Amino acid sequence: MAVPVETLPETDAGEKPPVVVKKYANRRLYNTESSSYITLDNLADMVRQGRNFVVYDAKSGDDITRGVLTQIIVEEEGKGQNLLPINFLRQLIGLYGGSMQGLVPKYLEHAMTSFAQQQEQMRAAMQKTMGTLFPFGNIEEVGRQNMAMMERAFSLFTPFYRGTETANPSGSNDTEIESLRSEIERLRRELEAARKQ
Structure with a gap:
């Protein structure tokens, strides 16, 4: 053998x-x-x-x-x-044994390669576009910063709101307000710097 x-x-x-x-x-x-x-x-x-x-x-x-x-x-x-859509599967099955069977593998391979390249180009374009729209970091970081800011704002203006942070037991909101003001000022400066570029 x-x-x-x-x-x-x-x-x-x-x-x-x-x-x-x-x-x-x-x-x-x-x-x-x-x-x-x-x-x-x-x-x-x-x-x-x-x-x-x-x-x-x-x-x-x-x-x-x-x-x-x-x-x-x-x-x-x-x-x-x-x-895989049902019509695609039916068409693919219909090509078996036909005169076009020899061309189908190369065509599908080329189509998928082109699709993957276009997907990568789209991803790069989105990253480039989002990077210029959000000069202070990636989208996830901006989202986290916005959520933290919203949590603090809700805790300041709604006495019964309890977000992810616990309320300050001493009742002193001055440091939180000052922190919020400095964060808004920092974001304003970053936005102005991005506009100047």
Whole structure:
């Protein structure tokens, strides 16, 4: 009986070689890099992290990566993560065995690559735009500052309001008012500086 030779896909010089995963008859997946058994969810996480892998049948040595990736998609769709529209699935099934079948994989690969590039460009444009709209930091930080300011304002103007901070038992709100004034002044200066740029 001949032992099949495992061939790994070509990789760029700076890119890590793909992780070799073996699938056994009991349907368990074994990650040869970490020397541990893994699940389809682990493989899905690897895809999301951009880590490449190949899956071989442990007995025959056949490359079954395509089938395992398809199985991951089926499981994700089963969890309610409906990414593939029904009409798309019907059209895709209709292309099997047709004259266009040979063109479809390259077309889909090109379309997904273009989509990923456009998504990254959109993300970069949004970050650039939001960075100029909010000169004093990222959106999350601005949101936190606004919420803290609102909490303090509500506690000052509503005697029965109890936000996330406990009321000052001494009844001295002077330091809070002064802190609020200095924060408003700091934000005003940052906004003016941003307008001058």
